[in-house]
Amino acid sequence: MKVEVLTAKILDDNPKMDRYQLAIAVAKRTDQLLNGAVSKLSVSKSIKAADLALMEIAEGLVVIKGFVNIEK
Numbered sequence: 001m002k003v004e005v006l007t008a009k010i011l012d013d014n015p016k017m018d019r020y021q022l023a024i025a026v027a028k029r030t031d032q033l034l035n036g037a038v039s040k041l042s043v044s045k046s047i048k049a050a051d052l053a054l055m056e057i058a059e060g061l062v063v064i065k066g067f068v069n070i071e072k
Contacts, residue, residue, distance in 0.1 A: 010057055026053045043055070
């Protein structure tokens with residue numbers, strides 16, 4: 001799935017989250033994956049860690065905690 005589609009899905013499913021919070025969450029999960037964390041998805045080894053992190057978040061396999069919901 002394309003990055004744009006995954007990003008749109010995540011933001012649609014989480015209306016209180018903005019793209020900056022998502023970028024921070026993806027970066028944190030990417031660091032975890034690069035430092036030896038096991039992926040929650042079964043995908044090929046050739047996929048980039050950042051794409052894998054985004055896919056895990058889109059599928060709801062990784063919970064994003066610690067963000068304060070900002071009312072607009």
